[in-house]
Amino acid sequence: MRVAIFAGGTGGHIFPGISIAEKFRKEEVVFFCSSRKLEKDIFKNLGYQVIHLNINGFRGKPLIEKLLWPFKLANCCLTAFAHAKKYRVDRVLLMGGYVSIIGWVLSKVKKLKLYIHEQNSILGSANKLAYKSSITIFTSHFLNLPNEKLTGNPIRKNFLNKNYDANDNRNKVLIFGGSQGSKYFVENIASTVDSLIKENQIIFQTGGNQPKFKSDNIVYKEFIDDLPSLFDEVKFVICRSGATTVAEIQSYGMPAIFIPLQNSIDNHQLLNAKAACSEGGGIVVEEGESAAEDLINAIGEIQSIDLIQMSKKMKKDIHFEAAKTIANEIKQN
Structure with a gap:
């Protein structure tokens, strides 16, 4: 078993993903996140396999960046497909944020088991796209969704x-x-x-x-x-x-x-x-x-x-x- 955890954009998506990863052996987890400094600093000493994808958010960006965004997304999906094959990923966990769109596409195309965690009291955009395809959507607040399991939000062990x-x-x-x-x-x-x-x-x-x-x-x-x-x-x-x-x-x-x-x-x-x-x-x-x-x-x-x-x-x-x-x-x- 190997689970790909898609978590990036803010610490609010990343830290709960790390808390979940700590319940697996390190070799059972591959993280996919953006290539920003924040992610690199957080993961640099944790010992996980981390794939940094060259993508950022869509909302609020200039028109030229929005026009280029689908091409970036497609390129990142191909990168994710290659690494998922390399590490024999068979499960995908989405933590929300724009990086999770890539994980959703990966799970659909490669027919991998999909799980989602929603930290907020309302579904985020990426999770809203993906939740109907998931085996389970874990929530921090009851959202009255199919396949929902109310778990709370994973917190740092400290x-x-x-x-x-x-x-x-x-x-x-x-x-x-x-x-x-x-x-x-x-x-x-x-x-x-x-x-x-x-x-x-x-x-x-x-x-x-x-x-x-x-x-x-x-x-x-x-x-x-x-x-x-x-x-x-x-x-x-x-x-x-x-x-x-x-x-x-x-x-x-x-x-x-x-x-x-x-x-x-x-x-x-x-x-x-x-x-x-x-x-x-x-x-x-x-x-x-x-x-x-x-x-x-x-x-x-x-x-x-x-x-x-x-x-x-x-x-x-x-x-x-x-x-x-x-x-x-x-x-x-």
Whole structure:
């Protein structure tokens, strides 16, 4: 048995795929992802066979790139076919994102067993194309689909057995925008949070974005390698609401202010955030004209709330066994 995992574009697709891969022997897995620096950095020391495909997303691109995209897709499909034959792939797992379109084509043409994982509270474009062809579609939220199995979202193993509790070490506030950082965060909220959060150090993940606002109270980091350990020092977070971010926050029980990406496909980040905050474990602030005022109010509110009670309302255990459940299903069918 060998499973091809198609995962690329963002850490939200990649990290759950890696969590599932850890339930197989390394020689049983081949990853297919894009050739961007993000993917190369994530996979470089993991020991998996990784095929980097020269493709990127379609939406929001200039007309010339859209016209060339089908030719890139066809070339990448041929590359995937060749490697699938070389490694004797007999199962395909799609994690969503544009790379998954290639995996779907591979499974159709080569008649391979197809499985899908959807991290978000709404089907992504690639998974929407492919799910009717799948043996099982694993979901993080119940979507009422045929062949659906609700598993939760696989989380990094370092988040297992982690909990929010009252301790004196929680003296930081963490701001992060997902695996690629957030230009909006860096440009729009650094000065606001600095003026409101005086008693706690602010850790601010920037991605590749260069901050202009400077403060002795803000520590800027391009990337955070060990998020679970940092969570142990954090009172609350301000963050985007990609599916993997939300799953890790729920698994830990971290009080959160979510600022969903305004132009996320099908507005999935807003839906993720609202679902996560439905019981009172977090606050949603939407981008827009009133965002600055809403964020000020949200910070004031979260600083006045019992964070232990807020944590209990955020906490969800469904994600802990997701990787194991998905891997076992793929192995047995």
